[in-house]
Amino acid sequence: MAIDNDPKETSIRVPGLMPDVPRQGGYGPITDGAWSSSPYHHAAASWGAAKSVGTILFKQRELIRGTHSMFVMNHPGGYDCPGCAWPDDKKLTLDFCENGVKHVTWEMTPKRVGREFFAAHTVTELADWTDFDLEDQGRLTEPMVYDAASDKYVPISWDAAFALVGEELRGLASPDEAAFYTSGRLSNEATFLYQLLAREYGTNNLPDCSNMCHEASGRALQASIGTGKGTCDLDDWEEADALFVMGVNAASNAPRMLTALADATRRGAQVVHINPLVEAGATKTIVPHEMVDMALFKSTSVSDMNLQVRPGGDLALMRGMAKVVFEAAETDPSVIDGAFINDHTADYEAYRELVTGTPWPELAEQAGLSEAQIRAVGQVYLDAGRSIIAWCLGVTQHEHGVDTAREIMNLLLLRGNIGRPGAGPSPVRGHSNVQGNRTCGIDHRPPPWTDKLDAVCGITSPRKHGLDTVTTIEGMHDGSVKVFVGMGGNFVMAAPDTAYTAAGLRQCELTVQVSTKLNRSHLVHGRKAVILPCLGRTEKDVQTAGLQGQTVEDAMSMVHISTGKRRPASPELRSEPAIIAGIAAATLPDSRTPWAWYVEDYDRIRDVMAKVLPGFEGMNQLIKQPGGFRIPQPARQREFHTPSGKAEFSLAPLPNVIPADSQTLVLQTMRSHDQWNTTIYSANDRYRGIKNLRELIFLNEEDMAERGLSEGDFVDITATSRDGSVRTVRKFRALRYDLPRGSAAGYMPEMNALIGIADFSTQSDQPLMKNVQVHVERSAS
Numbered sequence: 201m202a203i204d205n206d207p208k209e210t211s212i213r214v215p216g217l218m219p220d221v222p223r224q225g226g227y228g229p230i231t232d233g234a235w236s237s238s239p240y241h242h243a244a245a246s247w248g249a250a251k252s253v254g255t256i257l258f259k260q261r262e263l264i265r266g267t268h269s270m271f272v273m274n275h276p277g278g279y280d281c282p283g284c285a286w287p288d289d290k291k292l293t294l295d296f297c298e299n300g301v302k303h304v305t306w307e308m309t310p311k312r313v314g315r316e317f318f319a320a321h322t323v324t325e326l327a328d329w330t331d332f333d334l335e336d337q338g339r340l341t342e343p344m345v346y347d348a349a350s351d352k353y354v355p356i357s358w359d360a361a362f363a364l365v366g367e368e369l370r371g372l373a374s375p376d377e378a379a380f381y382t383s384g385r386l387s388n389e390a391t392f393l394y395q396l397l398a399r400e401y402g403t404n405n406l407p408d409c410s411n412m413c414h415e416a417s418g419r420a421l422q423a424s425i426g427t428g429k430g431t432c433d434l435d436d437w438e439e440a441d442a443l444f445v446m447g448v449n450a451a452s453n454a455p456r457m458l459t460a461l462a463d464a465t466r467r468g469a470q471v472v473h474i475n476p477l478v479e480a481g482a483t484k485t486i487v488p489h490e491m492v493d494m495a496l497f498k499s500t501s502v503s504d505m506n507l508q509v510r511p512g513g514d515l516a517l518m519r520g521m522a523k524v525v526f527e528a529a530e531t532d533p534s535v536i537d538g539a540f541i542n543d544h545t546a547d548y549e550a551y552r553e554l555v556t557g558t559p560w561p562e563l564a565e566q567a568g569l570s571e572a573q574i575r576a577v578g579q580v581y582l583d584a585g586r587s588i589i590a591w592c593l594g595v596t597q598h599e600h601g602v603d604t605a606r607e608i609m610n611l612l613l614l615r616g617n618i619g620r621p622g623a624g625p626s627p628v629r630g631h632s633n634v635q636g637n638r639t640c641g642i643d644h645r646p647p648p649w650t651d652k653l654d655a656v657c658g659i660t661s662p663r664k665h666g667l668d669t670v671t672t673i674e675g676m677h678d679g680s681v682k683v684f685v686g687m688g689g690n691f692v693m694a695a696p697d698t699a700y701t702a703a704g705l706r707q708c709e710l711t712v713q714v715s716t717k718l719n720r721s722h723l724v725h726g727r728k729a730v731i732l733p734c735l736g737r738t739e740k741d742v743q744t745a746g747l748q749g750q751t752v753e754d755a756m757s758m759v760h761i762s763t764g765k766r767r768p769a770s771p772e773l774r775s776e777p778a779i780i781a782g783i784a785a786a787t788l789p790d791s792r793t794p795w796a797w798y799v800e801d802y803d804r805i806r807d808v809m810a811k812v813l814p815g816f817e818g819m820n821q822l823i824k825q826p827g828g829f830r831i832p833q834p835a836r837q838r839e840f841h842t843p844s845g846k847a848e849f850s851l852a853p854l855p856n857v858i859p860a861d862s863q864t865l866v867l868q869t870m871r872s873h874d875q876w877n878t879t880i881y882s883a884n885d886r887y888r889g890i891k892n893l894r895e896l897i898f899l900n901e902e903d904m905a906e907r908g909l910s911e912g913d914f915v916d917i918t919a920t921s922r923d924g925s926v927r928t929v930r931k932f933r934a935l936r937y938d939l940p941r942g943s944a945a946g947y948m949p950e951m952n953a954l955i956g957i958a959d960f961s962t963q964s965d966q967p968l969m970k971n972v973q974v975h976v977e978r979s980a981s
């Protein structure tokens with residue numbers, strides 16, 4: 201694989217960031233095994249999953265401890281799975297999945313990356329390693345600082361590291377010259393301290409992974425129903441008559457959802473998958489915790505219908521389904537919940553006119569489905585008393601992500617599918633605490649409770665909007681962002697436009713990375729750079745008052761405590777709250793906030809959170825309840841905190857999502873089964889039948905034939921950005937896949953190099969990670 205960038209931009213090419221010579225395995229482990237692609241015929245989460253867990257545990261030499269760890273994960277007294285944000289099922293004695301186990305054992309590896317390692321390798325040398333090899337060195341053990349003279353990281357004491365960061369931050373001309381990034385696994389307590397640090401310091405520059413993830417969902421739901429979150433609980437999933445699952449690869453990315461889908465099918469509920477790809481979890485499954493079924497290969501069907509929508513065609517599909525409802529209402533008005541519409545919604549009549557006035561051929565063409573298919577799925581919706589619509593990145597990472605999520609809401613509102621059991625919107629969040637991060641203040645716009653924060657904490661928060669992910673990267677380039685603090689995550693690999701982002705980070709005066717494992721964001725650093733190693737979620741966090749737990753919020757607004765059980769990977773590690781407090785004390789010498797005192801006992805942080813955050817009153821008591829507490833949500837009671845006080849129908853024009861010319865393909869960048877965002881465990885993607893290959897592009901058979909391509913041919917992929925700049929990745933293998941004509945798919949983060957910095961949604965500011973406009977042609981040999 202080799203990557204060129206726009207000739208205009210070649211001066212920012214970062215050596216070592218991307219390999220010049222093709223290496224099989226992409227950013228994962230280099231492999232010399234032959235690549236192969238063959239359809240996967242077994243049920244999702246069947247023995248393949250059990251075997252793969254075994255292999256990963258074995259590789260990490262963690263078989264025994266790892267096995268035990270599965271039993272305390274997601275249980276009272278145990279820790280929350282640091283994997284996805286799917287809620288815990290209280291009825292299960294074992295609620296974990298293959299990918300959660302992989303994730304936990306990755307954190308628990310016995311390997312260590314200590315000072316000897318850093319003494320042996322220059323940063324320039326490490327930059328040539330694969331991302332897999334970097335993380336595979338194991339857990340970071342002590343704070344390190346970059347030494348330019350030797351081009352190596354060398355040890356530094358915690359106090360000296362804090363002093364260095366504090367001095368740099370105090371020396372900036374304005375607090376807005378610093379940006380504080382959050383990756384979505386930071387606990388609520390750490391989050392609260394982190395935003396307090398940024399706001400007391402004086403900036404709202406709080407970019408986060410949500411800017412690349414569910415920003416569109418938050419904005420849409422806020423506008424429609426006055427809350428940024430879904431309204432459903434797991435109980436609702438158990439009561440729904442129909443579940444519409446849009447744009448999520450459940451078997452890989454929210455495997456515990458398979459349990460809910462299998463249960464639904466067993467009790468006769470309808471499950472409809474809406475996705476350009478028919479993903480593994482969309483046909484049949486063996487639910488992840490049922491070991492007996494696994495052994496007996498007893499699979500359960502998990503869907504009644506699969507609709508291979510055109511990329512970005514979801515809005516048209518939702519509108520088509522609404523059209524089915526309006527047409528049915530002509531003979532049976534009761535299919536529309538008139539009382540709910542009258543009492544609780546605004547703009548219904550205008551919406552009805554908009555939908556009934558849109559001709560069928562237009563809807564069918566934009567959805568990429570036939571009118572008959574849309575009518576059939578519309579009928580499923582009509583037949584169901586209670587419906588839930590769930591969605592993930594396939595809906596959000598598009599130009600019209602906000603309008604689409606609002607159209608989902610429109611469809612639900614029509615039949616009063618909100619604020620009653622078994623019904624409502626249910627966005628599937630990504631990182632295990634990404635939702636809690638927002639709740640507790642990670643937002644580049646001042647949260648609604650800012651006045652309270654100021655009153656309770658005695659600070660004056662800035663009211664001006666800060667920078668999000670894309671604008672932070674731009675700021676690094678124009679010199680207005682000089683200090684970057686990464687609280688977890690792997691910014692350079694997760695962000696769009698890899699080379700551009702890397703060049704931005706390199707221009708910073710200081711980069712600070714709080715991490716558990718070595719990754720590329722440590723190697724693509726500012727003039728000064730520190731790595732601050734922290735405890736992982738599985739580890740014991742002992743402070744003055746004893747063993748501490750921290751809370752997280754799942755995708756269904758349940759907040760519960762998570763307490764690590766294991767001995768820390770190194771005695772030098774500090775907790776994230778302690779690291780934030782250390783930076784704060786060094787940055788704000790006159791602070792009235794008792795930073796060190798907070799860290800002695802996290803109950804003290806929670807007592808302040810209880811005073812500031814709506815719904816957190818009595819937090820320290822609430823978290824003692826089994827399973828924690830649900831954050832109250834007015835929309836669940838049909839109380840809509842919108843400007844009109846009602847749920848608002850949106851009236852978006854039907855977008856044209858078909859590329860202007862037939863040569864252009866719409867490429868989506870997605871995860872394989874064996875990866876966690878930028879962490880890649882192997883070069884396999886089991887459910888898509890791929891072995892030993894990540895530099896690939898899935899294409900429709902006819903699109904391949906039209907380009908004279910055969911299976912496995914090398915192709916160059918060229919993306920044209922909105923600003924006219926051009927990016928090419930070379931020598932990816934073209935593979936035949938069942939996806940709609942005109943669409944294509946490949947893996948993040950390898951393909952992030954194709955996404956220009958200008959390519960973000962004007963509705964959500966999210967990078968267009970599921971809508972990269974590309975041309976594909978055979979590579980010159």
Ligand SMILES: Nc1nc2c(c(=O)[nH]1)N[C@H]1C(S)=C(S)[C@@H](COP(=O)(O)OP(=O)(O)OC[C@H]3O[C@@H](n4cnc5c(=O)[nH]c(N)nc54)[C@H](O)[C@@H]3O)O[C@H]1N2
Nearest residue numbers: 299447448449453511512592593594630631870871876877
């Ligand atoms: N094991 C594992 N679990 C994870 C993660 C991980 O990397 N590994 N990441 C976590 C995070 S942070 C997140 S945000 C989530 C992500 O979870 P997903 O949203 O499942 O992530 P992707 O792999 O990007 O897959 C996107 C899905 O949307 C579909 N899609 C693409 N375009 C469209 C479209 O236009 N319309 C529709 N309807 N569908 C479309 C794709 O075919 C694919 O199935 O998972 C979380 N859980």
Ligand SMILES: Nc1nc2c(c(=O)[nH]1)N[C@H]1C(S)=C(S)[C@@H](COP(=O)(O)OP(=O)(O)OC[C@H]3O[C@@H](n4cnc5c(=O)[nH]c(N)nc54)[C@H](O)[C@@H]3O)O[C@H]1N2
Nearest residue numbers: 383409413688689690694715716717719869877878948969
């Ligand atoms: N092209 C493309 N790009 C995408 C996406 C896409 O679909 N397509 N998806 C986007 C999405 S949804 C997301 S959420 C982002 C993900 O972006 P990030 O959240 O920034 O990336 P991760 O890969 O999850 O971060 C992995 C790193 O986190 C650190 N880490 C792990 N555990 C801990 C911990 O407990 N504490 C701390 N402090 N650090 C820890 C480790 O050092 C590890 O290397 O990527 C985005 N990028």
Ligand SMILES: [Mo]
Nearest residue numbers: 409413630631
């Ligand atoms: Mo995400």
